Amino acid sequence: MKKVSVVIPAYNEAETIGSTLRAIRERFFCDEVIVVDDGSTDETSDLAKKWADLVIPTPTNRGKGAALQTGWQQASGDVILLLDADLRESAGEAIHLLGPVMEDRCDLAVAVLPKPKAKAGMGLAKGLAYHGIRYLTGFETHAPLSGQRALRRELLHRLRRLDGGFGVEVGMTVDALRAGYRVMEVPVAFHHRETGNDWSGYRHRGKEFVAIGRTLCRKWWEGQAWTRNG
Numbered sequence: 004m005k006k007v008s009v010v011i012p013a014y015n016e017a018e019t020i021g022s023t024l025r026a027i028r029e030r031f032f033c034d035e036v037i038v039v040d041d042g043s044t045d046e047t048s049d050l051a052k053k054w055a056d057l058v059i060p061t062p063t064n065r066g067k068g069a070a071l072q073t074g075w076q077q078a079s080g081d082v083i084l085l086l087d088a089d090l091r092e093s094a095g096e097a098i099h100l101l102g103p104v105m106e107d108r109c110d111l112a113v114a115v116l117p118k119p120k121a122k123a124g125m126g127l128a129k130g131l132a133y134h135g136i137r138y139l140t141g142f143e144t145h146a147p148l149s150g151q152r153a154l155r156r157e158l159l160h161r162l163r164r165l166d167g168g169f170g171v172e173v174g175m176t177v178d179a180l181r182a183g184y185r186v187m188e189v190p191v192a193f194h195h196r197e198t199g200n201d202w203s204g205y206r207h208r209g210k211e212f213v214a215i216g217r218t219l220c221r222k223w224w225e226g227q228a229w230t231r232n233g
């Protein structure tokens with residue numbers, strides 16, 4: 004039986020981390036839960052310790068990619084489940100994301116979440132990610148930015164280092180497909196915090212757009228270098 008490790012990056016998620024972790028523990032079995040507290044200034048770490056097997060605090064906020072890198076390197080599972088800290092009770096739905104990997108139907112399962120209740124922004128970041136992944140790999144994705152993923156540990160070892168910040172999901176998908184791994188998208192009824200049509204929301208999506216652009220440019224350059232050397 005494959006061992007399952009859950010890795011959750013968290014930054015100032017005191018309001019959500021408890022219910023997210025409780026749902027994981029109550030809804031399905033996993034061998035370990037690891038929370039990487041990415042420089043939080045609230046009680047995220049203290050609340051996570053009640054449910055997690057390991058809480059790794061970092062002194063500063065380094066970004067999602069670095070937090071995930073820290074977490075999976077400490078994990079012992081054959082299958083790594085990457086989840087956001089703000090899923091609350093819907094985190095229990097992760098059992099449906101694990102299935103395809105555990106049953107050897109794919110190497111990387113990516114959750115396709117339900118449509119948001121209200122449209123936010125113009126979809127520029129998602130559009131850039133979609134077209135970038137399709138251009139670089141030929142794969143047409145419905146959820147290019149989904150952070151809810153289950154994957155084989157060997158895939159992470161092959162990739163070695165995840166891309167930083169908001170480009171981590173796009174970089175992981177491109178690298179996995181280029182390396183010949185099987186990627187499957189799975190509809191899962193996750194629900195998490197949605198950014199609004201205010202200054203904070205537009206600022207977040209702007210940073211996301213820039214990070215995705217940088218990641219795609221780096222992946223294009225890596226592809227060019229591989230072609231020249233191959």
